[in-house]
Amino acid sequence: xxxxxxxxxxxxxxxxxxxxxxxxxLALQALEQGTAGVEFADVERELKxxxxxxxxxTPPLRVLPGGGVEAARRTSFEGGIIRVPRAFxxxxxxxxRELFRxxxxxxxxxxxxxxxxxxxxxxxxxxxxxxxxxxxxRVEQLAIAQYPGLRRLWLPFHVADASDAVTAPALMARxxxxxxxxxxxxxxxxxxxxxxxxxxxxxxxxxxxxSRTIGGLLGNDLGQMRVQFNARTYVVEPLYRDDHxxxxxxxxxxxPADVEALQESVRLEGRQQDSLGGGRASGDExxxxxxxVPAGREIGIPVARYPEWDFLIGRERGEWTTLVEYAPAQGQxxxxxxxxxxxxxxxxxxxxxxxxxxxxxxLRVRRQSEGDRLDLEAAIAAAIDRRAGLAPSAKVYAxxxxxxxxxxxxxxxDASHSTNDVIGAAGKSVLELERDAATLLGHAxxxxxxxxxxxxxxxETRENVHYYRLKDFxxxxxxxxxxxxxxxxxxxxxxxxxALRHAGRELAHRRSYRKLLLFISDGEPSDIDVADRxxxxxxxxxxxxxxxxxxxxxxxxxxDAAGDGYLARIFGRGNVVQIDAxxxxxxxxxxxxxxxxx
Amino acid sequence: xxxDEYRLRDEPYYRTIGDEVRLFEAAYAERMPLMLKGPxxxxxxxxxxxxxxxxxxxxxxxxxxxxxxxxxxxxRFLLDAEGTVWHDGPLTLAVRHGAICYLDEIVExxxxxxxxxxPLTDDRRVLPxxxxxxxxxxxxxFALVISYNPGYQSVLKxxxxxxxxxxxxxxxxxxxxxxxxxxxxxxxxIDRAAADLLVAIxxxxxxxxxxxxxxxTSTRMLIQAGRLVARGIAIEAACQVALVVPxxxxxxxxxxxxxxxxxxx
Numbered sequence: 001x002x003x004x005x006x007x008x009x010x011x012x013x014x015x016x017x018x019x020x021x022x023x024x025x026l027a028l029q030a031l032e033q034g035t036a037g038v039e040f041a042d043v044e045r046e047l048k049x050x051x052x053x054x055x056x057x058t059p060p061l062r063v064l065p066g067g068g069v070e071a072a073r074r075t076s077f078e079g080g081i082i083r084v085p086r087a088f089x090x091x092x093x094x095x096x097r098e099l100f101r102x103x104x105x106x107x108x109x110x111x112x113x114x115x116x117x118x119x120x121x122x123x124x125x126x127x128x129x130x131x132x133x134x135x136x137x138r139v140e141q142l143a144i145a146q147y148p149g150l151r152r153l154w155l156p157f158h159v160a161d162a163s164d165a166v167t168a169p170a171l172m173a174r175x176x177x178x179x180x181x182x183x184x185x186x187x188x189x190x191x192x193x194x195x196x197x198x199x200x201x202x203x204x205x206x207x208x209x210x211s212r213t214i215g216g217l218l219g220n221d222l223g224q225m226r227v228q229f230n231a232r233t234y235v236v237e238p239l240y241r242d243d244h245x246x247x248x249x250x251x252x253x254x255x256p257a258d259v260e261a262l263q264e265s266v267r268l269e270g271r272q273q274d275s276l277g278g279g280r281a282s283g284d285e286x287x288x289x290x291x292x293v294p295a296g297r298e299i300g301i302p303v304a305r306y307p308e309w310d311f312l313i314g315r316e317r318g319e320w321t322t323l324v325e326y327a328p329a330q331g332q333x334x335x336x337x338x339x340x341x342x343x344x345x346x347x348x349x350x351x352x353x354x355x356x357x358x359x360x361x362x363l364r365v366r367r368q369s370e371g372d373r374l375d376l377e378a379a380i381a382a383a384i385d386r387r388a389g390l391a392p393s394a395k396v397y398a399x400x401x402x403x404x405x406x407x408x409x410x411x412x413x414d415a416s417h418s419t420n421d422v423i424g425a426a427g428k429s430v431l432e433l434e435r436d437a438a439t440l441l442g443h444a445x446x447x448x449x450x451x452x453x454x455x456x457x458x459x460e461t462r463e464n465v466h467y468y469r470l471k472d473f474x475x476x477x478x479x480x481x482x483x484x485x486x487x488x489x490x491x492x493x494x495x496x497x498x499a500l501r502h503a504g505r506e507l508a509h510r511r512s513y514r515k516l517l518l519f520i521s522d523g524e525p526s527d528i529d530v531a532d533r534x535x536x537x538x539x540x541x542x543x544x545x546x547x548x549x550x551x552x553x554x555x556x557x558x559x560d561a562a563g564d565g566y567l568a569r570i571f572g573r574g575n576v577v578q579i580d581a582x583x584x585x586x587x588x589x590x591x592x593x594x595x596x597x598x
Numbered sequence: 599x600x601x602d603e604y605r606l607r608d609e610p611y612y613r614t615i616g617d618e619v620r621l622f623e624a625a626y627a628e629r630m631p632l633m634l635k636g637p638x639x640x641x642x643x644x645x646x647x648x649x650x651x652x653x654x655x656x657x658x659x660x661x662x663x664x665x666x667x668x669x670x671x672x673x674r675f676l677l678d679a680e681g682t683v684w685h686d687g688p689l690t691l692a693v694r695h696g697a698i699c700y701l702d703e704i705v706e707x708x709x710x711x712x713x714x715x716x717p718l719t720d721d722r723r724v725l726p727x728x729x730x731x732x733x734x735x736x737x738x739x740f741a742l743v744i745s746y747n748p749g750y751q752s753v754l755k756x757x758x759x760x761x762x763x764x765x766x767x768x769x770x771x772x773x774x775x776x777x778x779x780x781x782x783x784x785x786x787x788i789d790r791a792a793a794d795l796l797v798a799i800x801x802x803x804x805x806x807x808x809x810x811x812x813x814x815t816s817t818r819m820l821i822q823a824g825r826l827v828a829r830g831i832a833i834e835a836a837c838q839v840a841l842v843v844p845x846x847x848x849x850x851x852x853x854x855x856x857x858x859x860x861x862x863x
Contacts, residue, residue, distance in 0.1 A: 043850075045810075045850040045851075046850040046851070046853045046854045047854070048809070048854075049806055049809060049810045049850060049851050049854035049855070050853075050854040050857050050858055052805055052806055052809045052810075053802045053803060053805050053806050053854060053855065053858040054802055054805075054858050054861060056805045058809065097853070101857055105861070147861040147862055148861075148862070148863070149859075149860045149861035149862055149863050150861050152860070153860070153861065344808070344809055345807075345808030345809060346808075348808050348809060348810065349808065352812060364665075377667070377669075380674075380675075380676075380677065381675075383677065384675045384677070384682050384729075387681065387682055388682070
C-alpha cells in the first residue's frame with residue numbers, strides 16, 4: 001500500500017491510484033477539507049445542552065481520533081464515553097447539526113434502553129449485524145414512545161428504497177427503514193418477515209432478548225438466501241447510527257489514550273487506598289518507604305531561613321527554620337481537565353459569577369461630603385433637619401464611581417501526609433479534593449484576571465520545610481501548571497509558620513491594593529521534631545499577625561471538623577471557614593473566593 | 599391612604615400542593631413572620647395573595663431593589679408649601695392598619711435596609727420612626743411575609759443571619775407534573791393534553807439549570823406559552839416566544855432547547 005504524499009505521484013498512473021482510492025492519508029485530508037461539514041467542536045456545547053435537557057445526564061463526549069475513512073464515520077460508545085466523528089463529511093449547515101443530534105439521540109436511546117452488552121457467544125458476523133440492527137430499531141421505538149419528535153429527526157436519514165439492489169447491506173438498510181418508517185412499503189419477503197416479527201408484539205420491545213431472537217432468525221434466513229455478507233466492508237446504515245461497539249461484549253481495543261486517562265484516575269485512587277490499607281502503623285511505614293525513593297532524585301534549593309516564635313520563652317528564635325524550594329513533580333494534565341467536566345454545574349455558576357464580577361459597573365455613592373452632583377434625598381433630609389431644628393448633615397453630594405479590582409491572591413495548599421486520608425462516600429482523598437478545589441478556583445481566578453499564585457508545602461523538621469511553586473504570579477494558568485497540580489503528593493508534616501512567612505514575603509512584594517493569602521489546611525500544625533502541640537500553633541499565630549501588620553489578609557479554609565479551637569487561635573475567629581463535609585470543598589472554595597474578593 | 603384599596607375582592611386562583619395553607623394559617627395565628635423560599639415563577643406571590651384573601655386581610659406588596667433605603671419602607675418627610683409633611687411608607691401603613699406586608703425578593707435590598715424589620719419580627723412588634731420620634735405599635739392583624747429566591751446570586755447577596763433567624767420558612771418548588779399541568783390548563787385555558795406537553799417541555803428545560811441556564815422555565819412561563827396556544831398559536835411557535843427566546847441569549851442553548859422541544863412534540 002502506497003503511503004507517500006500525493007504530490008510525489010507525479011505522472012505515474014500506478015501511483016495515482018492510492019490517491020483516488022483514498023488510501024493515501026494526505027489525499028483524504030484534502031478531501032475532508034474540501035467538503036467541510038459541520039465540525040463537532042462548533043456544535044459541542046449545543047449538543048451537550050440538548051442531551052442534558054432530554055436525558056438529564058451528560059456523558060463525556062470525545063472526538064474520534066484520526067481522519068481515516070473507516071475510523072471516523074460512525075459514532076461509538078463504550079464505558080460511558082461517547083466518541084463522535086470530528087465531522088460528517090459533506091454535511092454542512094443545518095443538516096450537519098441535525099445529523100449530530102440524531103447520532104447522539106440514538107446513542108442516548110441505547111444508554112437508556114440497552115441495559116447490558118450482548119454476549120458474543122457463537123454468533124456469525126451476519127447475525128451480529130442483524131441483532132444490532134434490531135436492537136437499534138427496538139431502542140428507537142422505545143425512545144420515540146417517550147419523545148415522538150425523534151421519529152422526525154431520524155427519518156430523513158433512512159434513504160434506502162425498495163428499488164435498491166438485493167445485496168446484504170442494501171437489504172439491511174431497507175429493513176432498518178421498514179422498522180421505523182410506517183409509511184414505507186417494501187415488497188421483499190425477507191424485509192416483510194422482519195417487519196412482521198418486530199411489530200407482532202410491541203409490548204415485547206421492553207425485553208432486549210427480543211433483538212437476539214429476531215436478529216438470529218433473520219441472519220439464518222439471509223444465509224439461506226445465499227446473499228453475500230462481508231463483515232469487513234460492512235458499515236452500519238443509516239449514517240447516524242453508532243458502530244455497535246458498545247453493544248457487544250468484545251475485548252476492548254479502541255482509543256487507548258482515553259481509556260488510559262480514565263484508568264489513570266482509577267489507579268491514583270487505588271494507590272492511596274493501598275497505602276492506607278494496613279492500619280495506622282503500617283501506614284506510617286509506607287509513608288517512609290514512599291519518600292525514600294524520590295528523595296534521591298528530588299533536589300531542593302534552600303532559599304530562606306525564618307525565625308520561629310517560642311511562646312515559652314516569649315521570644316523569636318532567629319533563623320530557626322530552613323525553607324527549601326523543590327521543583328514540583330509533574331503528573332497527568334488530563335486529570336485536571338477532567339475535574340472541570342466533573343463539576344459542570346459548578347463551572348457554569350463560576351462563569352456566571354465571573355461575568356457578573358467582571359463588568360465594572362459604575363456605582364452610585366451617596367451621602368458624600370464632596371461629589372459632582374447633589375444627592376437629592378440627602379439634600380431634602382438636610383433641609384428637613386434644618387427646619388426641624390436639628391443639625392443637618394453636610395454630606396449631601398453623590399458621585400459615580402467605577403470600582404476596579406486590584407487584588408493579588410496566593411493560595412497555599414497543605415500537602416502533608418494526612419491529606420492522603422480517604423474520606424466520604426466518593427472515596428477521594430483530602431488532597432484530591434484540595435486539588436479539585438484549587439483547579440476550580442484557578443479557573444475562576446484566571447477568568448477574573450486576578451493575578452494569583454498557587455503554592456504548596458509540607459515539612460520534615462525545621463531544617464527542611466518543603467515548598468512547591470505550582471504556579472507563580474507571572475505564570476499563565478496553562479498545561480504545565482495543571483500537570484504540576486496533578487503531580488502534587490501528600491507527604492510529611494505541617495509546619496505552618498515557615499510556609500506562611502515565605503508566602504507572605506512573596507505577597508508583600510506585590511503592588512496590589514489588596515493582598516490575600518488563602519490557606520487550605522486539613523489539620524493541626526505538627527512536625528516530628530516538636531513534641532508540644534501548642535508550640536507550632538503559637539508560632540503560626542505569630543506569623544499570621546506579622547503578615548496582617550504588612551497589610552496582607554490571611555484567610556484559612558479548615559478541613560478538620562475538630563479544628564475549631566486551634567484554627568481560630570491561629571487566624572482569628574472571623575478569618576476561618578470550617579468545611580465540615582470535605583466532599584463539598586471544590587464547590588465551596590471558589591464561591592468563598594468570590595465573597596472574599598467581591 | 600385608604601387601606602381598603604389593598605383588600606383583594608376576588609379569590610386568586612391557587613392550587614394547593616402540600617399543607618402550605620394550613621402551615622400559613624397556623625403561622626399567621628401566631629403572627630410568626632414567614633419566609634417563602636423558591637425559584638422565580640413558582641407561585642410564591644400568588645400564594646400570599648390567596649392567603650390574604652382567605653384570611654380577609656389587606657395585602658401590601660413591596661418589590662425590593664438594591665437602591666431601596668429604609669425610608670422607602672418606613673416613610674419620609676416631604677416638603678410642600680406649608681412645611682414638612684410626613685408620609686407613611688408601605689411598611690408603616692401595614693403596621694398601623696393591620697395588613698399583611700409582603701416584601702418580595704428581600705435579598706435584593708441592601709442588608710442595612712432590612713434591619714428595620716427586626717423590631718417588628720420579634721416579640722416587641724414595634725416600628726420606631728426615628729425621624730418622627732414615634733414608636734408605632736403593630737396592629738394585632740399585622741404580619742410580615744418575605745420571599746427569597748435561593749438562586750445562584752445568593753453567594754454574593756444573602757440575608758444576614760440575624761434576619762434569617764427571625765422567620766419561619768416554607769419551601770416552594772415547581773409542583774409535580776400532574777399538578778403543574780392542572781395549573782397551566784386552568785390559568786391558560788387550554789386542554790389537559792396541551793398542558794401536559796408544556797409541562798414536559800418545562801421539565802426538560804429545568805434539566806439545563808446550571809448547564810447553560812440560570813433557572814429552568816417557571817410555571818409562570820409555561821402559563822404564558824399556554825395562553826398563546828389558547829389564542830391559536832402552534833405549540834412550537836408559542837414555546838419560542840414564551841420560553842426559549844426570553845430565557846437565554848445564548849445561541850447554542852437556544853438551539854438545544856428548540857431541538858429538545860421538537861423531540862417532545
